Structures are given as structure tokens and as C-alpha cells.
Amino acid sequence: SLWNKNNYVWGIGLLFSLCLMGVVPSCDGGNILVLPLDGSHWINIQVQLDELHSHGHKLTIIRSSGSWYIKEQSHMYSVINIPSQINLKEFFGGFLERQMQVLEGGSALVFLTYDFISLLLTLHEMWHNDLIYLLNNTTLLKELRDAKYDLLLTDPGVATGVILAKYLNLPLVLNARWFLAMDGHFALAPSPVSYIPLTGSGFTDKMDFFQRVKNVFYYSVAQAHQYLVTPGYNAICEKYVEDGCDVISLIQDADIWLFRSDFVFDFPRPTMPNVIYIGGYSCKPSKPLSAELEDFMQSAGEHGVIVMTLGSVVNALPIKLAEEIASVFAKLPQKVIWRHIGARPSTVGNNTLIVDWMPQKDLLGHPQTKVFVAHGGTNGVQEAIYHGVPVLGIPLFFDQFDNLLRLQARGAGTIIRLNELNGETFEQGLRELLHQEHYRDNMQRLSRLHRDQPLSPMDQAVFWVEYVIRHKGAAHLRTQAYKMPWYSYYCVDVLLLLLSAVIGTVLCVVALFRFLCCRNRTKIKQQ
Structure with missing residues (x-):
């Protein structure tokens, strides 16, 4: 009967589930x-x-x-x-403010050799x-x-x-x-x-x-x-x-x-x-956006959206830079979502939505997102790879330049140093990423490689x-x-022994030849 058949299927399913439970290692709550x-x-x-x-x-x-x-x-x-x-918020805030000023035009060498080391030593203390x-x-x-x-x-x-x-x-x-x-x-x-x-x-x-x-x-x-x-x-x-x-x-x-x-x-x-x-x-498939954000994304049409944030620790760029960036955004056909805290730049265009906070992962996973303008933090870079969005990087401090360099080396992004950042370089970098398809193709390839794993990270x-x-x-x-001591790790002691053995053998051979030569000379003189 149908009831017996369903019971049979249910029993097979239960047996299969029990088998899986036996295969997968379990761990009581630690x-x-x-x-x-x-x-x-x-x-x-x-x-x-x-x-x-x-x-x-x-x-x-x-x-x-x-x-x-x-x-x-x-x-x-x-x-x-x-x-x-x-x-810590005030401590880092002061440090980041000083470093922004240095990167914009001060003496980076003096800063790195004194202020940065001083910061690290204070934290360790x-x-x-x-x-x-x-x-x-x-x-x-x-x-x-x-x-x-x-x-x-x-x-x-x-x-x-x-x-x-x-x-x-x-x-x-x-x-x-x-x-x-x-x-x-x-x-x-x-x-x-x-x-x-x-x-x-x-x-x-x-x-x-x-x-x-x-x-x-x-x-x-x-x-x-x-x-x-x-x-x-x-x-x-x-x-x-x-x-x-x-x-x-x-x-x-x-x-x-x-x-x-x-x-x-x-x-x-x-x-x-x-x-x-x-x-x-930490990367996951994107979730649906709020109705307001979704409407904004869709209103971009075929041109798509640019997402910009410099992370959660940077409130705002220097006002002069912010004005130039806003002016560049206003000239583009793309829509822009920009996390910017501080004075609103006077050059902001109608295509730009300025927010205090953004659902970064969900925006990067949206099909309308074309470019991610970011500072190069590990989280943002990994999320960009996961969702396959090319990155225009503006590194500020710590490991951010090196993170972005790895994307640039693979043709999946480009970098503008803060002391080189102005309206012209920013516009050039954006247009390069928007109009040269190989950046997006390379980032999509990295995304496929990252996702192709037997288990998620x-x-x-x-x-x-x-x-x-x-x-x-x-x-x-x-x-x-x-x-192991360093000399054992690098086999210096072994090399010294072998070298000593070689030198000892050579000296013995030389001594033997000298002995034989001297003996022959003595015999010749006696004759």
C-alpha cells in the first residue's frame, strides 16, 4: 500500500541519516x-x-x-x-588622524620610525x-x-x-x-x-x-x-x-x-x-537589501553602482580630498553609495547617496555593484574577492597597501596612494576599472577559485x-x-663536521705525500 511504501522510504531515510551521524565527528559543547x-x-x-x-x-x-x-x-x-x-577608540583615533595628515603630505619616514613604533610599544605595554x-x-x-x-x-x-x-x-x-x-x-x-x-x-x-x-x-x-x-x-x-x-x-x-x-x-x-x-x-551570500537601498541600486540601470568606504575606523577624508572625490562621482553616469561621516562635501551630485553605515557584504553581492572603492582592510578585500567585485584601493595604514598589492598583481584592482590622490587620479582609476573588462574578469576568476573548496573556510x-x-x-x-638551536636547524654543526673531515683528509694526504717525498730525497742523498 501507499502507506507502507511511505514508511519504507521514511525508514531508509532515517537509516541514511543515522549512518551520516556515525561518519561525521561530533563534539559536545566545549x-x-x-x-x-x-x-x-x-x-x-x-x-x-x-x-x-x-x-x-x-x-x-x-x-x-x-x-x-x-x-x-x-x-x-x-x-x-x-x-x-x-x-582604545580615542587612542587609535588620535593616531589615525596624525597618520592621515602625514600620508597627505608630511614626513612619512619620521612618522613610521617614531609615532608608529611608539603606538605599538604603548599597546604592548x-x-x-x-x-x-x-x-x-x-x-x-x-x-x-x-x-x-x-x-x-x-x-x-x-x-x-x-x-x-x-x-x-x-x-x-x-x-x-x-x-x-x-x-x-x-x-x-x-x-x-x-x-x-x-x-x-x-x-x-x-x-x-x-x-x-x-x-x-x-x-x-x-x-x-x-x-x-x-x-x-x-x-x-x-x-x-x-x-x-x-x-x-x-x-x-x-x-x-x-x-x-x-x-x-x-x-x-x-x-x-x-x-x-x-x-x-566571514563571507556569506548576500542578503536582500532594504527597499530604499534596492530602489537606489535598480535606479542605476545599465551603468551600475560604485560602493565606497574607507572602513569603520576612518570617519572622513580631509575635506579638500572629499570635495574632489564628490566632484568626480557627480560627473559619472553610475550611482554611488558612499560611507562618509563628517561635513557633507558641497560638490556631492544627485547620483551619490551618502550614508553613515552600509551593509557592505550585501552591497558587494548585488549584481548592480561594478566597483568597490576601499582602503584595503583584510575583511573588505576578502569580501570583494568572494563577490567578484574589482577594487580601487586607497591604502591608509598598516597592511592595507600589501593587501591591495596582491589584487593589483593579479589584475583585479588598482591602487592610488593617499599622497597621490586627487580628482584627476581618482577619476582615471575609476574609469579604468569601469571600462576595462579584464579587471572584472580577473576578480571573477579569483572568486571562482576561492569558492571551489570541499569545505567552507x-x-x-x-x-x-x-x-x-x-x-x-x-x-x-x-x-x-x-x-632546535639555529646552528642545528641550518645544519651548521653538520657542515663544520664534514668540512673538518674534508680538511683533515686533505691534510693527511698532503702530509703523506710530503713524508714520501722527504723519504725519497733522503734515499737519493744516501746513494
Whole structure:
């Protein structure tokens, strides 16, 4: 009968579902301690925390009371507050304002050698103080131990989390792209500077001789900064961690690196088995826009829409630049959505919609979007790749130029430096991206490559966090190379032994010949 047939089909379906449940590894809700960085780093990790929360994991966040982005109240996590004297929003705001002035026409060299390094050292000092507060607070430490966390998830841009994980003896998972002063790969994988460009160098993986010389110089500067930063952390290790510790070794000893990049975006380089690439893991298919925004997008017709934002940390460009940009937009047939906070430029045209906030992911995923004008933050670049929208980049600070350079090297975008930005260069860059189809074609190709994966980056991130919980770490994936002294790592001791053996053999042969020659001469004289 039909009823029996339906029951049969239902039974087969149930059996198939049970089989799948047996194949897919499960993980009961874990107890995860999180020590994140603020700003855009928090925006990155927050998406992952949301996914972990939806999988039933309990999350506890350690945050500074002066936090900029990390909210004290959330349905996703509970909070441990650390008192701080620094308001990060005001602190960064002042720095960014000064850097905008420098990039517009000041002495960048003086700024980078003094103000930027001063900023980083101040931030590290703040995290030193936070860590010392934690390690001196016996009540809080007891609560952390009694909570029996399964792992600690942190960002190695500062070393507070890795030292705390060592102190609490917890498995360590890093949500990373940087560690202290350099790209995270330099901490744990072979990284030849002959074809791996340093952040800030502005080079690709194809360098001529003089570029390689400069790249070695940038590597030396990064190492010098690392030596400025690590002593403070190592002093805390010596004081609070039994038998002491070396902060670089702790970072290298992490169980899993969830790396916010991939080789669609980055240049190929050596890697390690415990590095999991999750570039673009926050990207999702676009959602429908509000009725007002959708009407605006559709009103653009065949010309399409330009989307512009310089990120959440930059309120506004200098007024002169904003006036010139608005004037260029007004001349174009495209419609424009521009996130701009501050004085409204007097040259804004009827085709331009100025907003305080925009649903960036949803706008980039809209078929009417033709060009994305952006500062080159990692999130924006990855979202542009995901949705296949070419980028006109205006880098402002940190790694933004290097991010945009990777798009430009693949023919998927172009760059205008802030000190070269004016109405003429901006219009030229926009028209180039709008009218030369190869930019869009190349970006669409990157989008297809990025999406063609057996598992989404987010699924990989969650899987490997749960993997560490299930197996109490992932020591079998960690290399032991960093525990070797440098002369053993580079086999200098082996080379010295072999060289000594060769030299010894040559000397023995020479000595033997001299002995035989002398003996023959003695015989001749005796005759």
C-alpha cells in the first residue's frame, strides 16, 4: 500500500541519516576561553565566535574595560573585565588622524620610525599590564582554573593569550595573520625572503636583485621590532610561569593556527600541517537589501553602482580630498553609495547617496555593484574577492597597501596612494576599472577559485577548534624545528663536521705525500 511504501522510504531515510551521524565527528559543547584583540581583529574573530556559539560551545571573553569594539553584554559570551586606563577608540583615533595628515603630505619616514613604533610599544605595554593584573589576581585565577576550559583561543598579534594558555596549561588555538611584528608564517614555517615579500615592502613574489636587497632590510627591521617587543613578555614569563618560557617559542608551540588568508589572495609559500587557511571565512551570500537601498541600486540601470568606504575606523577624508572625490562621482553616469561621516562635501551630485553605515557584504553581492572603492582592510578585500567585485584601493595604514598589492598583481584592482590622490587620479582609476573588462574578469576568476573548496573556510575553522577539544590538543601536527638551536636547524654543526673531515683528509694526504717525498730525497742523498 501507499502507506507502507511511505514508511519504507521514511525508514531508509532515517537509516541514511543515522549512518551520516556515525561518519561525521561530533563534539559536545566545549568550554572555550577567548582573549581577542580589539578593532578589526575583533570583527574577524567575532564571526567565528558566533558560529561556535551556534554549535553549542560556551564562550568566555577576556576584555579591557577601555575596549573599542568588544561589548560587555552579549548573548554569545560571558565577560571577564580587566580595568584599563586607555580608551582604545580615542587612542587609535588620535593616531589615525596624525597618520592621515602625514600620508597627505608630511614626513612619512619620521612618522613610521617614531609615532608608529611608539603606538605599538604603548599597546604592548597595555597588554603587559593586563596580563600582570590577571596573574596577580588569585581569585580570578582560581575561577579560571575551576572553569576547566577546553582550550584558549587568541590572536598572537600580542602575546598575552599565549602566556595565559601556558600558565593555565590549556591547548592553544590561534586566530591569526600576524604575530607580534610579522606575518605569522615567519614564526613557524621556512620563509625565504628571496621570494616572500615582507609586509610594508610593497613587493610581490617576483623580486629583482635590488628589491631582494630591500626585502632583506625590511626583514631586519621587523626582527628589530620583535626584539623590542619580546623582552617585556619574557620578563612576565620568568616571573610568573614555572621554569620560565620564551614567548616566541610559545607562539610556535600553538596546536592550531587558523590563518586568515589563503593562496587565492596571498602568494604561495611553505607552510605547516597545523596551519589551517580560513581566508574569507566571514563571507556569506548576500542578503536582500532594504527597499530604499534596492530602489537606489535598480535606479542605476545599465551603468551600475560604485560602493565606497574607507572602513569603520576612518570617519572622513580631509575635506579638500572629499570635495574632489564628490566632484568626480557627480560627473559619472553610475550611482554611488558612499560611507562618509563628517561635513557633507558641497560638490556631492544627485547620483551619490551618502550614508553613515552600509551593509557592505550585501552591497558587494548585488549584481548592480561594478566597483568597490576601499582602503584595503583584510575583511573588505576578502569580501570583494568572494563577490567578484574589482577594487580601487586607497591604502591608509598598516597592511592595507600589501593587501591591495596582491589584487593589483593579479589584475583585479588598482591602487592610488593617499599622497597621490586627487580628482584627476581618482577619476582615471575609476574609469579604468569601469571600462576595462579584464579587471572584472580577473576578480571573477579569483572568486571562482576561492569558492571551489570541499569545505567552507568557516566549517574548517569550527572543525579544527572542535578537533583540539576532542583530542586535548594537536601536538602531532606541530613541528619540533623551533626547539632546535639555529646552528642545528641550518645544519651548521653538520657542515663544520664534514668540512673538518674534508680538511683533515686533505691534510693527511698532503702530509703523506710530503713524508714520501722527504723519504725519497733522503734515499737519493744516501746513494
